[in-house]
Each structure stands twice: as structure tokens, then as C-alpha cells.
Amino acid sequence: MVRFILSKLLFLIPTFLGITIIAFGFVRILPGDPVLLMAGERGVSPERHAELSAQLGFDRPLVMQYFEFLGRLFHGDLGNSLVTKKPVLGEFLTLFPATVELGLFAIVLATLIGVPVGVFAAIKRGSWFDQVSMTAALVGFSMPIFWWGLLLIIFFSGILGWTPVSGRISLMYYFPDSTGFMLIDSLTSGQKGAFTSAVSHLILPSVVLATIPLAVIARQTRSAMLEVMGEDYVRTARAKGMPQRRVIGVHALRNAMIPVVTTIGLQIGVLMAGAILTETIFSWPGIGKWMIDSISRRDYPVVQSGLLLIAGMVMLVNLLVDLTYGLINPRIRAS
Amino acid sequence: MKYFSRSLIAVSAVALMSAAAAAEAKTFVYCSEASPEGFDPAPYTAGGTFDASAHPIYNRLTEFKKGTTEVEPGLAESWDVSEDGTEYTFHLREGVKWHSNEAFTPSRDFNADDVIFSFERQSDADNPWHQYIPGVTYEYYTSMAMPSLVKSIEKIDDYTVKFTLNQPEAPFLANIAMAFASIVSKEYADTLEAAGRQEDLNNMPIGTGPFTFLAYQKDAVIRYRKNPDYWGTAPKIDDLIFAITPDSAVRLQKLKAGECHLMPYPAPADIESIRADDSLTLDEQPGLNVGYLAYNTTVAPFDNPKVRKALNMAINKEAIVQAVFQGAAEPAKNPIPPTMWSYNDAIQDDPYDPEASKAMLEEEGVTDLSMKIWAMPVQRPYMPNARRTAELMQEDLSKVGVNAEIVSYEWGEYLSKSMEPGRDGAVLLGWTGDNGDPDNFLSVLLSCDSAGDGGANRAFWCNEEFSQLLQDAKVTSDQAERTAIYEQAQEVFKDQAPWFTIAHSTQYVPMSNKVSGFVMSPLGDFTFETVDLAE
Numbered sequence: 001m002v003r004f005i006l007s008k009l010l011f012l013i014p015t016f017l018g019i020t021i022i023a024f025g026f027v028r029i030l031p032g033d034p035v036l037l038m039a040g041e042r043g044v045s046p047e048r049h050a051e052l053s054a055q056l057g058f059d060r061p062l063v064m065q066y067f068e069f070l071g072r073l074f075h076g077d078l079g080n081s082l083v084t085k086k087p088v089l090g091e092f093l094t095l096f097p098a099t100v101e102l103g104l105f106a107i108v109l110a111t112l113i114g115v116p117v118g119v120f121a122a123i124k125r126g127s128w129f130d131q132v133s134m135t136a137a138l139v140g141f142s143m144p145i146f147w148w149g150l151l152l153i154i155f156f157s158g159i160l161g162w163t164p165v166s167g168r169i170s171l172m173y174y175f176p177d178s179t180g181f182m183l184i185d186s187l188t189s190g191q192k193g194a195f196t197s198a199v200s201h202l203i204l205p206s207v208v209l210a211t212i213p214l215a216v217i218a219r220q221t222r223s224a225m226l227e228v229m230g231e232d233y234v235r236t237a238r239a240k241g242m243p244q245r246r247v248i249g250v251h252a253l254r255n256a257m258i259p260v261v262t263t264i265g266l267q268i269g270v271l272m273a274g275a276i277l278t279e280t281i282f283s284w285p286g287i288g289k290w291m292i293d294s295i296s297r298r299d300y301p302v303v304q305s306g307l308l309l310i311a312g313m314v315m316l317v318n319l320l321v322d323l324t325y326g327l328i329n330p331r332i333r334a335s
Numbered sequence: 336m337k338y339f340s341r342s343l344i345a346v347s348a349v350a351l352m353s354a355a356a357a358a359e360a361k362t363f364v365y366c367s368e369a370s371p372e373g374f375d376p377a378p379y380t381a382g383g384t385f386d387a388s389a390h391p392i393y394n395r396l397t398e399f400k401k402g403t404t405e406v407e408p409g410l411a412e413s414w415d416v417s418e419d420g421t422e423y424t425f426h427l428r429e430g431v432k433w434h435s436n437e438a439f440t441p442s443r444d445f446n447a448d449d450v451i452f453s454f455e456r457q458s459d460a461d462n463p464w465h466q467y468i469p470g471v472t473y474e475y476y477t478s479m480a481m482p483s484l485v486k487s488i489e490k491i492d493d494y495t496v497k498f499t500l501n502q503p504e505a506p507f508l509a510n511i512a513m514a515f516a517s518i519v520s521k522e523y524a525d526t527l528e529a530a531g532r533q534e535d536l537n538n539m540p541i542g543t544g545p546f547t548f549l550a551y552q553k554d555a556v557i558r559y560r561k562n563p564d565y566w567g568t569a570p571k572i573d574d575l576i577f578a579i580t581p582d583s584a585v586r587l588q589k590l591k592a593g594e595c596h597l598m599p600y601p602a603p604a605d606i607e608s609i610r611a612d613d614s615l616t617l618d619e620q621p622g623l624n625v626g627y628l629a630y631n632t633t634v635a636p637f638d639n640p641k642v643r644k645a646l647n648m649a650i651n652k653e654a655i656v657q658a659v660f661q662g663a664a665e666p667a668k669n670p671i672p673p674t675m676w677s678y679n680d681a682i683q684d685d686p687y688d689p690e691a692s693k694a695m696l697e698e699e700g701v702t703d704l705s706m707k708i709w710a711m712p713v714q715r716p717y718m719p720n721a722r723r724t725a726e727l728m729q730e731d732l733s734k735v736g737v738n739a740e741i742v743s744y745e746w747g748e749y750l751s752k753s754m755e756p757g758r759d760g761a762v763l764l765g766w767t768g769d770n771g772d773p774d775n776f777l778s779v780l781l782s783c784d785s786a787g788d789g790g791a792n793r794a795f796w797c798n799e800e801f802s803q804l805l806q807d808a809k810v811t812s813d814q815a816e817r818t819a820i821y822e823q824a825q826e827v828f829k830d831q832a833p834w835f836t837i838a839h840s841t842q843y844v845p846m847s848n849k850v851s852g853f854v855m856s857p858l859g860d861f862t863f864e865t866v867d868l869a870e
Contacts, residue, residue: 032747038380041766042478042779043754043791056470084372085468085537094553153588165589168555171364171576177552283580285554293370298747 001326008322012315019315020073023307024066027300033058034082034298056082058300069304078309079301081294088305092287096309097180098168099286102278103271105202106209111264114214118221118260119253125226133218140215145274149208149281156204163204166283170197205282209274213267220263224256231255258329265321268314361868362574363850365861366586366595370554370579374540376514377457378471382859387577389514390862391559392434393542396425396450397512401865402854404623404675404771406508410445410518410543411496420503420812421486425450427494432564433520434547436539438530441522445543447490452521454488457481464524467533475515479769503810505817506772513770518543545570545864554579571852571867590615590845596868597846597853599861603661603719609845616850621674622842623857625667625776626717626765628708628728628835629794631758636701643832645695647685649735650728656838659724663843667836669825671776674839674857675768676814677821682829693735705738707760709753713746716859717765717840724763724837753793761835762793771858773821778805781833796833 035044035052044052053059057068072079078088117137121130157165164170168182175189183202186194228234229252237247275288287306294302369383376389389395398409408414411425427450433441456464457473458481465471476482484507486499500507510516523541527533540548545567546559557577561570578595580586586598587605591612601609609617630637630646637643652666665673668684696704710725711718718724722743729739742760744752753762769775779785782805783797801824808820828834844855849869856862 031745032751036747036751038474039478040380040750041764041791043750044478045790046788048477052472055472080469082470085378085470086373086534091553150584153585157592158588161592165592165594166580166585167578167594171362171556171578171594174550174558176550280581281585283555283578283582283585285552285579289554289581 004326005323008319012319015315016312019308019311020070021066023304023311024069026307027295027298027303028062030295030298032298034300037298038082073305073308078305081302082299083294083297083302088302089309091290091302092306092309094177094180095285095287095290098182098284099275099279099288101181101183102202102205102209102284102286103268103275105206106271106274107213107264107267109206110210110214110217110267113210114217115221115260118218119225119248119256121218121222122225122229123248130222134222137215137218140211141219143211145208145211145277146281148211149204149278152204152208153281164197164201166201166281168198168201168284169194170201173197205278205284208281209271209278212274213264213270216267216270217260217263221256221260224259225252228252228256254328258325261321261324261328265318268317272310272314360574361572362576363572363597363863363866363868364576364578364595365863366580366589366598367557367577367861368579368581368583368586368599371551371557373537374548374551375519375537376517377453377473377476377519378468378537380474385514386861387557388540389517390544390860391546391575391864392540392544392548393517393519394431394544395512395514395516395518396427397508399509399512399771399856399858399860401862402856404509404768404857406512409512410450414508416812420505420810421500423498423500423507424491425496425498427496428566429494431543431566433523433543434541434562436541436548438532438535438539439523439526439541441520441541443522445518445520446493447496448493448521449518450496451488451490452524453516453518454485456519456524457515458485463528464533464536468537473515475513475769479510479513479515481510503812505809505812506770506774509770509772509775546575565864568864570864572863575863587845590847593847596850597844597861597866599844600716601843601845603663606661606663606843609843614848616846616848618844618846618853618855619841620855620857621665621672622716622840622859623672623674623768623771624717624765625670625672625839626715626724626763626837627667627670628761628763628837629796630761630833630835632794632796632833634757634759636699636704637706637761639699640831641695641699642701643835644685645692645699645701645735646732646737647832647835648688648692648695649737650731650835651687652684652837653687654731655724655727658727659718659720660838660840664838664840667838668829670781670828670834670836671773671821671825672768672839675771675773675776677773677818679822679825681822682825685829685832689731689734696735696737702736703738704736705740706732707740707742709749709760709762710741710743711746711749711763712743715765715767716842717767717838718763719840721763754790756795758795764793765837766791767859769858773817774805774809777821777824778809781828794833796831798827798831798833801827801831 035049080087117133121133124130153165156163169186173191173194178185182198186198234247234252237251275286276292279286279289291306371384371387372379372381374388376385395409396411397406400407410428412428413426415424427447431445435441456462457476459465484500484504486501489497491497520541524536527535545562545565547562549558549560551557559575561573580589583600583602587601589595590598609615630643632638656664656666668682669679671678708725708728711721725741729741732739766776766780779791781792781796783802785792786795786797804820804824808817811817846853850866852865852867854865
């Protein structure tokens with residue numbers, strides 16, 4: 001197992017270096033430069049443009065800029081935002097818990113609903129439940145997030161008045177961030193009603209963010225289950241007279257879970273993409289919206305370091321997924 | 336589900352009860368659009384940043400009178416201008432208290448040292464505060480040409496400061512009423528420097544304004560409290576909260592749900608539903624802006640004013656105002672909006688007359704003309720949909736035999752490419768005023784100086800007579816005289832037609848019926864010291 005973990009970790013190094021190049025290069029390939037965007041309609045004289053570019057270090061060759069970026073990175077310096085002038089790492093750490101809280105809630109929601117639905121649809125293959133749930137999954141998978149989010153807001157917050165429109169907690173509660181996770185902070189704040197308010201603010205955005213992963217997980221679980229249930233060992237188990245519940249719970253589900261775990265792991269990337277829109281709709285102060293704003297302003301340091309941090313997180317999650325395989329299936333460890 | 340909805344109702348009931356308890360302390364919630372870049376107004380240029388920093392927290396020597404672009408006394412009670420218009424002596428208000436916070440309690444009132452510090456940190460590259468955050472620049476100070484304008488700032492005594500200018504400049508008093516010229520505390524800066532926490536000038540602001548800063552949760556909420564020692568009329572609300580809500584449809588939902596009291600920038604498509612809602616009020620006024628199509632006046636045949644005029648007559652302005660602005664705009668005949676002083680209402684707009692246009696083009700020997708129309712890739716208050724505008728223009732021009740091709744670029748590239756000399760095509764763009772002075776439109780967008788490198792004159796139009804008039808107006812301090820000069824300049828503009836002027840869009844501010852006392856600013860600022868909330 002130790003060798004397995006080490007080999008996975010070693011593989012991370014070239015991946016990480018590759019990501020630094022992509023993160024650095026990506027925002028610079030886009031046309032338009034931050035100095036011009038800052039000046040806007042007013043324009044900027046060539047002298048001032050050169051002066052500002054030099055001050056920001058953009059006048060040097062790209063290769064040099066890249067190695068400086070890398071050099072600072074190894075010293076833990078991710079640079080300062082061109083817009084707010086604040087350290088990128090600090091901003092990331094302020095905003096990241098909000099995204100994690102939302103993402104975790106969404107992925108748990110998607111898994112808790114998606115897996116049972118998929119299993120049940122596979123067992124009752126061809127039934128009305130199978131057909132309805134798989135059609136719903138197809139619709140969910142193709143849902144335009146922005147439209148879906150607004151629709152839910154208008155219906156549940158506007159018409160029914162059940163949930164708040166946006167934000168993380170009612171504005172009447174005010175306590176300093178201690179962990180950045182609103183559910184934890186509101187509990188420890190000791191303010192009456194704060195936790196309930198935080199939960200009610202989390203419902204709609206996590207439903208919106210969970211929609212696509214839920215659909216994918218349900219469909220993946222169904223097809224994995226169907227495949228496994230045709231295997232010889234399942235037939236053998238049945239022939240032994242094992243009860244249906246045990247056949248499915250122990251023999252089929254455990255084997256079917258391998259591709260499902262992969263899918264859940266891969267959904268982390270999908271969640272990040274969904275978070276960008278979900279955070280914008282629900283005024284959720286997370287890193288998705290932060291990245292979009294920075295890209296549109298060509299805030300190079302934020303985009304390159306932010307991408308790197310996000311990619312780092314996704315890599316970490318994928319590593320955990322790989323390690324989980326090892327636990328579920330010893331054959332993977334050996335190979 | 337039943338339990339679920341009941342518990343949510345219980346939550347809302349609790350919220351209502353607490354809201355009732357909180358009603359004694361009046362809390363006003365503004366659903367703002369963008370996150371502030373920081374709380375020191377000098378390094379930034381975005382209006383949303385100033386609404387969160389300069390307006391609630393700080394004051395300036397001069398201020399814009401509420402709801403107008405007129406300049407009135409602020410931290411300077413009065414001022415004298417020398418005969419030649421190059422020396423401004425400001426007499427400062429006494430007894431103005433600075434805010435305090437956990438790290439700072441002021442030991443003295445506002446005085447001349449604060450004024451000098453506030454300007455010198457921007458002008459003097461050797462000032463230790465010039466680069467108090469790595470990479471900080473003072474773009475507004477630079478772009479308002481302050482470095483070349485201000486020769487020196489002297490302290491005469493604790494409550495008298497003299498600015499000496501290199502040349503007379505009538506808009507100077509309006510310039511220093513702008514957000515970038517907000518006065519910050521020298522004593523606070525010294526305290527921060529001693530503690531090695533300079534960046535807190537930008538994070539934990541101390542000002543003299545109507546509200547004191549409490550806290551900012553990035554991209555979510557900004558909290559302020561009424562300044563009990565405010566030198567002006569005290570605010571009527573106790574707490575001011577900015578709930579940052581980037582999407583306009585969501586802002587409207589929040590307003591309707593009572594989660595905030597006032598919102599900026601509603602979507603044009605929502606205006607009708609806002610009007611129909613009994614719980615909401617909609618304030619409106621013409622914006623201090625202009626949308627235009629700038630010809631390249633250096634390239635044939637667009638160097639011929641008659642050709643430009645003929646093209647202007649080919650385009651149906653009213654149709655654009657209806658289709659693109661959905662009627663929420665006034666057709667523009669001048670380069671400055673009607674809310675600005677010196678607007679020349681006597682000017683007749685070129686009529687929409689395709690027949691006459693065709694005849695004029697033939698007269699000038701222009702046949703089979705092909706041209707490009709540049710459509711901006713972004714939405715702006717002065718131009719809600721540039722692509723659609725360009726399409727309507729294309730259609731109109733085809734009726735007079737002009738073949739127009741629409742082009743577009745990424746925004747940053749659009750801004751730079753459209754300034755390249757010899758540019759092929761006419762450019763759609765616009766402008767929103769900074770300080771309400773006509774010079775801020777005319778000189779910035781149409782003078783010979785701005786037709787060069789890095790200027791904003793995208794027609795590359797350099798008319799000696801026009802530029803001379805602007806120069807004359809700049810060195811005249813009498814507003815009646817300046818008005819006469821600018822009126823004449825607008826005649827020259829109309830006659831020469833470097834632009835097709837499109838529209839001045841209307842600004843809308845939806846708010847709850849409970850709100851009273853909100854004053855719309857022609858400059859597009861959102862300020863809350865005059866607002867009140869009904870119980």
C-alpha cells in the first residue's frame with residue numbers, strides 16, 4: 001500500500017509542473033491586457049502603458065516571467081491581485097471555505113440521492129420508476145444552471161417565500177469568520193437562529209449545484225449495477241439461495257461502486273465549473289465567482305495562482321479517489 | 336415536506352420578529368452590484384468601489400451638491416481664486432472629527448496636514464505612502480491630468496491650504512470633488528506606519544464621512560454604522576449594509592422579497608414589471624452619458640464633413656432608441672447630455688431622411704461605399720446592446736447604398752485597436768461623465784490633444800476652432816461665459832459631425848416603498864446619508 005501511495009504521489013510532480021505552465025499560459029493567450037482594461041474608454045498613453053507594464057513586470061520575456069512565478073511559488077508567494085492589490089493566497093483562503101461548504105453539501109446530496117436511485121432503477125429495470133428517474137436524470141444533466149437557479153429562486157423564494165433569495169446567512173446575524181464555514185461559525189456564534197438561517201441559505205444553491213452530478217451519478221450507478229448483476233458470481237450467489245438484499249448489498253453494489261466512485265471523483269471538476277454560475281446567481285462569496293471576475297479583468301496573478309490552487313485541490317481529491325480504489329479493490333493496489 | 340415547510344415558516348417568523356426588534360435601530364440594506372476593490376478611493380477607478388468607500392466614509396474639500404453636478408463646500412468651507420486663476424486658497428472647516436476604530440483613536444480634528452498628505456501621497460513618488468501597497472497606482476489622479484496641473488500645495492496655517500496650478504483650469508474645483516481626491520487622515524497613516532500595517536489604510540478605512548466602516552466580508556457584505564459626530568446633517572438610518580449581489584435578476588428578487596431596500600442597475604426588460612409592483616417605487620433620470628458612433632475623420636471619404644452628415648441622416652435614431660434602449664433613453668443630438676450645464680438645446684438634430692442622404696452622397700461623388708461598423712463586445716449603461724445597434728445601422732445604411740460590415744473584438748483589444756491611427760471603420764462607444772463638467776466630455780473625447788496617442792478621441796477629429804473654444808472655456812472661471820463658449824462648441828460639433836450621436840440612456844433606481852429621501856446622482860453615485868425608512 002505504501003508503494004502504491006508513493007507511486008501516486010510521484011506522478012503528481014510532473015502533473016503539477018504541467019499545470020503551472022497551463023495556468024501561466026492560459027490567461028496570457030487571451031487577447032487584451034490588464035492595463036488597457038483598467039483604463040477603459042478613457043484610454044492610456046503609450047508612455048503610461050509602458051510605465052505600468054514595467055511596474056507590474058509584464059514587460060519582461062514570458063519565459064522569465066514564468067520562472068519568476070515558479071520561483072516565488074516555491075517560496076510560498078502566490079503574488080498579489082492587480083485589482084485589489086491583496087495577496088492571492090489570502091483571498092483564496094477567505095473564499096475557499098464557502099465553495100467547499102457548498103460543494104460538499106452538493107456532492108453529498110447528489111450521492112445520497114443518486115446512488116439509491118441508480119440502484120433501484122437497475123433492480124427494477126424497465127419499470128416506471130426506472131423510466132421516470134432516467135428521464136429526469138437526462139433532463140437534469142442538460143439543465144442550463146443559470147436558468148435553473150433563477151427558476152428556483154423565483155418559485156421558492158419569490159412566490160412561495162420558503163427560502164431566502166441569496167447570500168450565506170441573514171444579514172441580521174453578524175459574527176467574525178473563525179473557520180469560514182458558515183454552518184460551523186453560525187453554530188459556535190451562539191446567536192439564536194443563526195444556524196437555521198445558514199442552512200436555509202444553503203438549500204437552493206446546493207440543489208442547483210447538485211443537479212448535474214446527481215444525474216450523472218444516478219445514470220452511472222444504474223449502468224454499473226446492471227453490468228455487475230449479469231456477472232457469474234452474482235448468479236452463483238443467487239443460486240446459493242442468498243437473500244436478494246445480501247446479493248445486491250454485498251456482492252453487486254460493492255463491485256459496482258468502483259466506477260461510481262470514479263464518477264463521483266470526476267464530478268469535483270464539474271462542481272468547480274458549476275460553482276462559477278451557482279455562486280454568481282446566489283451571491284455566494286466563493287472562488288468560482290472570484291475566478292470569473294479575475295479572468296474578465298485579466299488579473300494575471302489571481303488567475304494563474306487561483307487555477308493552480310484549484311487544480312491542486314482537484315488533484316488531491318483525485319488522489320484520495322485513487323487511494324479509495326485501493327481500499328475497495330485490492331487488485332488495483334497490486335497493479 | 337410538511338414538516339420542512341413548517342420549519343421554514345418558523346424560520347421566517349423568527350426573522351420577522353427579530354426584524355421587528357431591530358426596527359428601532361434602522362438598518363438600511365443596499366443590494367450593491369460589485370465588490371469594492373478596496374476602501375482607499377485613490378488607487379481605484381470603479382464606481383462601485385467609490386459607492387462603498389469615498390461616499391459613505393470620506394469627504395472631499397469640495398463636494399457635489401446632492402442630485403446635481405454643481406460644486407459646493409465640503410471640508411473646505413470656502414475658497415478664494417487668484418485673479419489669474421492659478422491659485423486656489425481653501426479655508427478648511429474646523430471641528431471635523433475623524434472616525435475611530437479598534438486600532439486608532441484620533442487625538443486631533445481634521446486639518447491642513449491631512450489635505451496635504453492626501454494629495455502628496457498620490458503626486459509625489461518619493462512619499463513613503465506612494466507605494467504603500469506593492470503595485471498601487473493612482474490612475475484617476477493621473478488621468479485627470481493632476482500631475483501636470485498642480486504645481487504645489489502649501490499649508491498656510493492649520494486651516495488654510497493653497498494650491499498653485501501651472502495654468503488656469505476652470506474644472507479644478509469639480510476635479511477635487513471626485514472620489515480620488517477624498518481626504519484621508521495623516522494621523523491614522525502615521526499610526527499604521529508605526530505599527531507596520533500600512534495596508535490597513537485600504538482595509539480598515541478611517542474618514543470624516545457620514546458613516547463609519549465596521550466590517551467587510553469579501554464578495555458578500557459590507558457593514559457601516561452612522562457616524563454620530565458627523566459635521567454635516569446626520570444620517571437618519573443607524574446601520575447601512577451593502578449586500579453584494581452581482582446578478583440583476585437576483586437583485587430584483589431580493590428587493591421584492593424584502594431582503595434589501597434599494598438596488599442599482601435593473602435590467603431594461605424588468606422595468607415594466609417594477610412599475611407594476613405596488614410595493615416598489617422606481618426613480619428615474621437621464622444619465623450623464625452618451626453613446627455614439629465615431630467615424631475615422633482622417634480617412635477618405637469620412638474626412639469630408641458632408642459625407643459624415645449624409646451618413647448621419649441615413650440612420651434612424653428613434654428606431655435604435657426604441658429597439659435597443661427599449662425607449663429608456665433620450666435620442667442624442669449633442670455630445671453632452673441634457674442634464675449637463677451648457678447643453679445647447681437650440682441645436683437642431685440632423686433629420687432622418689434617407690432620400691436626402693442619398694442625394695448628398697451622390698453630390699459628394701460617393702458611390703458604392705463600403706465601411707465597417709465596430710460593435711463593442713460588452714454591455715454598458717450608454718450602450719445596452721452594441722451588436723443590435725450596429726445591425727440596425729447596417730440595415731439603414733444599405734438603404735442609401737452603403738454596404739456596412741460589422742466587426743467586433745475582445746473588449747481590451749477593442750479599446751486599443753479602435754485607437755490605432757488609420758483604423759478602418761466607425762466605432763461604437765460611449766462615455767459616462769466623471770465630474771459633471773462639460774470639459775470632461777468635450778476635451779476628453781473630441782479635442783485635438785485627445786486625438787493623439789493614448790487619447791480617447793476615437794474620431795481622430797482635430798478641429799482648430801473647436802479645440803480653441805475648449806481651451807478658452809478652460810481658462811475662464813465665470814460659468815456664464817463658459818456656458819456661452821460650450822454652446823458655440825456644440826454648434827461646431829454639429830456642423831462637422833465627427834460622430835453620429837445615438838442616445839443618453841435613462842438611469843433607473845428601484846426601491847422599496849418604505850424608502851424615502853433617496854436622491855439620484857446625475858454622476859451615477861449611490862449615497863445614503865439622506866435616506867430614511869418608514870416603520
